[in-house]
Amino acid sequence: MELGTVISTLEGPSTTDFSFVVSNNKVRKGHFVQSETEEGLLIGAVTDITRANRYFERAESIAEYERGGESLSKNFPTTDWEYVVANVRVLGVYSEGHLLRSTFPAAPGAKVSIADEKLLKGILGFDENGMLLGQLENHKLDVKVSLNRLLQKHFAILAMSGAGKSYLTSILIEELLERKPEQGRVAVVVVDVHGEYTGFKSSPEYSSKTTIFEGRKIRIGLGKVSPQILGEFLPELSSAQKRDIDSVLLALRQEKKSKNELFDLDDLIEKVGSSGMKETTKAPLLATLSSLKALRIFSKSDNPSVYELAQPGRLSVVDLSNIDNMRKKQLLVAYFARKLFTARKKSRIPPFILLIEESHNFAKEKASKQDMLSKSIVEKIAREGRKFGASIGLISQRPVQLSTTALSQANTHIIMRVTNPYDIKHIGEGCEALDESMLKSISTLRVGEALLIGEAVNFPVFVKIRSRKSKKSTKGEEIDVLARKFEELREKKKADVEAFI
Amino acid sequence: MHDRLAELIDNIKALEEKRSELAQKIREENREVYPEALEKNLIHKVEPLELNCRVAAVDGGLAAQEFHGFDLVLTRAVSVIFDYKNSKRASHIYYPSRIPDAEPDALTALDSHEFTWHKSLIRLRKEIEVACESVEKHKPDYILLDGSIVPQISDKPSEDSPVRPLYNKLLEDYKRLYSTCKEKECQLIGVIKDSRGKRFIEIIEKTLPAHQKGVLATSHDTSFLHFLLNAGERTFEFHYSNAEKEHHVLKDLGEWSPFIHAFYIKPVKDDRPLRVEFLKTHRDAGEVSSLIYSLSTINQKYAYPAILIEADMRAAMDRSELERACRNLLLRAGRRISFLPLRRDSRSFR
Numbered sequence: 001m002e003l004g005t006v007i008s009t010l011e012g013p014s015t016t017d018f019s020f021v022v023s024n025n026k027v028r029k030g031h032f033v034q035s036e037t038e039e040g041l042l043i044g045a046v047t048d049i050t051r052a053n054r055y056f057e058r059a060e061s062i063a064e065y066e067r068g069g070e071s072l073s074k075n076f077p078t079t080d081w082e083y084v085v086a087n088v089r090v091l092g093v094y095s096e097g098h099l100l101r102s103t104f105p106a107a108p109g110a111k112v113s114i115a116d117e118k119l120l121k122g123i124l125g126f127d128e129n130g131m132l133l134g135q136l137e138n139h140k141l142d143v144k145v146s147l148n149r150l151l152q153k154h155f156a157i158l159a160m161s162g163a164g165k166s167y168l169t170s171i172l173i174e175e176l177l178e179r180k181p182e183q184g185r186v187a188v189v190v191v192d193v194h195g196e197y198t199g200f201k202s203s204p205e206y207s208s209k210t211t212i213f214e215g216r217k218i219r220i221g222l223g224k225v226s227p228q229i230l231g232e233f234l235p236e237l238s239s240a241q242k243r244d245i246d247s248v249l250l251a252l253r254q255e256k257k258s259k260n261e262l263f264d265l266d267d268l269i270e271k272v273g274s275s276g277m278k279e280t281t282k283a284p285l286l287a288t289l290s291s292l293k294a295l296r297i298f299s300k301s302d303n304p305s306v307y308e309l310a311q312p313g314r315l316s317v318v319d320l321s322n323i324d325n326m327r328k329k330q331l332l333v334a335y336f337a338r339k340l341f342t343a344r345k346k347s348r349i350p351p352f353i354l355l356i357e358e359s360h361n362f363a364k365e366k367a368s369k370q371d372m373l374s375k376s377i378v379e380k381i382a383r384e385g386r387k388f389g390a391s392i393g394l395i396s397q398r399p400v401q402l403s404t405t406a407l408s409q410a411n412t413h414i415i416m417r418v419t420n421p422y423d424i425k426h427i428g429e430g431c432e433a434l435d436e437s438m439l440k441s442i443s444t445l446r447v448g449e450a451l452l453i454g455e456a457v458n459f460p461v462f463v464k465i466r467s468r469k470s471k472k473s474t475k476g477e478e479i480d481v482l483a484r485k486f487e488e489l490r491e492k493k494k495a496d497v498e499a500f501i
Numbered sequence: 502m503h504d505r506l507a508e509l510i511d512n513i514k515a516l517e518e519k520r521s522e523l524a525q526k527i528r529e530e531n532r533e534v535y536p537e538a539l540e541k542n543l544i545h546k547v548e549p550l551e552l553n554c555r556v557a558a559v560d561g562g563l564a565a566q567e568f569h570g571f572d573l574v575l576t577r578a579v580s581v582i583f584d585y586k587n588s589k590r591a592s593h594i595y596y597p598s599r600i601p602d603a604e605p606d607a608l609t610a611l612d613s614h615e616f617t618w619h620k621s622l623i624r625l626r627k628e629i630e631v632a633c634e635s636v637e638k639h640k641p642d643y644i645l646l647d648g649s650i651v652p653q654i655s656d657k658p659s660e661d662s663p664v665r666p667l668y669n670k671l672l673e674d675y676k677r678l679y680s681t682c683k684e685k686e687c688q689l690i691g692v693i694k695d696s697r698g699k700r701f702i703e704i705i706e707k708t709l710p711a712h713q714k715g716v717l718a719t720s721h722d723t724s725f726l727h728f729l730l731n732a733g734e735r736t737f738e739f740h741y742s743n744a745e746k747e748h749h750v751l752k753d754l755g756e757w758s759p760f761i762h763a764f765y766i767k768p769v770k771d772d773r774p775l776r777v778e779f780l781k782t783h784r785d786a787g788e789v790s791s792l793i794y795s796l797s798t799i800n801q802k803y804a805y806p807a808i809l810i811e812a813d814m815r816a817a818m819d820r821s822e823l824e825r826a827c828r829n830l831l832l833r834a835g836r837r838i839s840f841l842p843l844r845r846d847s848r849s850f851r
Contacts, residue, residue: 054814064800075799
């Protein structure tokens with residue numbers, strides 16, 4: 001489909017950009033276009049489109065002519081003066097199956113047409129056997145990204161609340177769960193802070209592959225906690241207190257090991273109480289351990305075990321939606337993320353993807369020591385996970401609050417609608433492939449549209465996210481549906497009470 | 502400086518007051534007969550017209566560049582044709598095209614006066630040629646020119662000028678346009694937006710006592726008529742000149758000169774009057790003024806027919822068009838002495 005003709009402007013055509021006057025108003029921002037040049041087929045992306053009309057340049061004239069309530073076009077052939085110019089960023093020259101760097105500009109007067117979709121698939125780096133995320137915006141082309149390219153160097157899904165982060169994450173999960181053993185299956189562990197992924201359990205296609213781990217039942221086996229990790233769990237302890245508790249913990253561990261017994265936090269507290277440490281150290285230490293005990297997450301053994309948590313081709317939803325205490329949530333994430341990573345390093349579990357919803361709460365850029373319990377392990381997996389098949393997916397609505405170390409290691413960004421200017425700026429600073437025009441587009445993306453940028457694709461692409469197959473969790477229901485359900489339930493209860501009386 | 506400006510403002514204010522007072526007196530006097538007027542009464546109310554007709558408008562554009570050895574002129578003329586139904590623009594076409602190519606022309610060894618004539622004559626010839634063809638091909642009911650329907654005195658070169666033959670050709674073009682319009686029953690109208698004419702003042706002066714003539718001596722027709730006419734009014738119709746056989750240009754138009762008539766019209770309150778010239782072949786001043794009035798009252802501060810505004814925009818030559826043509830010329834011709842720019846256009850440090 002022909003779209004227009006290359007024009008000569010003060011800035012171009014150059015080897016990096018060109019503009020064309022539009023002859024077919026079907027052209028859209030984000031369209032991939034092509035134009036024949038001496039070097040081969042020049043491929044580019046429409047970065048912006050401007051529309052001009054000399055009749056509408058002078059506000060005072062327009063106002064004056066339209067004062068009587070008649071439109072300017074009644075008296076003047078205004079539409080004849082309209083022209084549309086599209087600006088194109090050159091991606092390269094397609095030659096013999098490869099996209100090469102452009103070294104010669106498009107010719108003024110050359111025709112521009114929509115890019116051949118067969119070529120585009122290869123140019124953009126889509127994988128026929130990859131994960132289907134949706135359709136390329138303005139093109140009839142499936143966006144299938146390679147599992148390796150997406151997961152190996154981690155990814156981040158960044159969007160404001162309600163833009164479709166969880167929806168997109170669900171689609172990624174579906175794609176991962178549908179893989180056959182011969183394709184290579186990873187374990188999927190999702191830290192679900194709002195209970196948005198529990199719908200997988202009630203979806204016929206995925207039910208058998210899904211395990212929900214309710215937050216209230218999750219326990220950390222104290223016997224598996226090293227002194228170092230315990231120190232991380234209790235950042236408020238002084239060095240002296242840490243030394244003392246380390247020695248108590250080691251002694252307790254040896255004692256229980258020799259008896260072939262497990263131990264929990266009560267055992268540790270008892271041991272501290274009966275130890276000979278100074279009272280000035282002991283009393284505050286006991287108080288701290290008691291506060292830890294109040295969280296009720298420590299037990300004699302892990303629940304679930306890391307082997308239950310990470311199984312090939314299966315989804316484990318760590319449902320933290322019933323836990324309000326942020327410290328408790330961070331402790332659980334910190335502990336199990338570390339366990340997963342350690343187990344993966346020793347190849348005891350399959351390669352996994354750890355999806356962390358609201359990741360800015362688990363890897364905060366700026367936070368007090370007490371609020372950074374899970375940050376170091378999230379950053380560690382982001383930094384070192386690639387080598388061991390431990391992948392992380394950061395999902396956040398406040399990228400500006402997310403650890404820059406973790407975010408910078410996420411080599412693919414899937415950006416959905418974001419309107420907060422600080423977040424947009426932060427996204428722009430953290431992603432060098434994003435140009436000004438794309439950055440501006442982020443705030444205008446509609447729900448279900450995403451900008452895919454980074455390692456997973458050769459060039460940034462706008463994607464219309466496909467429909468999900470899995471059932472939506474009731475947690476994500478519309479407010480009017482929830483309100484209706486609430487009232488129906490109340491009416492039913494009232495009726496039951498009346499019937500009983 | 503400020504004092505001088507204040508003085509100038511006071512003088513202009515005083516002059517305007519005098520014009521206004523005189524205009525008021527003349528209106529109140531309500532004379533029926535004026536010498537040389539072709540209608541009774543000084544002021545006529547203009548009746549709006551429901552437009553159900555085809556109107557054409559022609560305008561030309563010009564750009565010129567002087568080189569060391571020759572002068573380059575680019576001209577373009579376009580005819581815009583609107584079809585009106587129930588006073589609404591129903592459709593439009595352009596002749597010869599939406600954006601006609603600019604035509605280059607070059608002359609050598611002209612002095613600056615001759616160059617000025619040359620430019621103007623070339624542009625006028627192009628406009629009249631397009632107007633003529635437009636009438637022949639598209640048969641409009643009215644054709645509007647942006648400006649006069651006769652050449653201006655300033656366009657007439659001296660007898661011995663090398664551009665005089667061009668003027669003679671232009672006269673033939675005008676005559677062809679007049680006869681075509683007459684034959685095709687198309688009303689030829691010229692709309693002059695910034696007229697400096699004094700013909701109307703010459704006529705009414707003859708009826709005034711000597712002490713009232715002073716203010717008119719320092720006025721153009723339109724600067725005085727702004728105070729005389731109210732919105733929706735026009736003057737009586739009058740001949741372009743009272744001495745067609747002696748008039749520098751009209752005498753060259755031969756038998757057509759008595760048919761060149763004119764009047765002034767004030768379509769809206771907040772804009773100045775327009776001078777309208779027309780070829781008195783089919784329609785009278787009343788019909789012509791109704792058309793101009795109906796086409797011009799769409800803007801209360803800029804009374805000018807929309808179709809002429811469109812023609813002006815289509816014909817206007819962009820500076821970049823001239824630059825492109827010059828670059829093209831230099832690329833093809835190579836470095837030749839005749840193609841060097843003038844010294845004033847190529848100063849070393851400015």
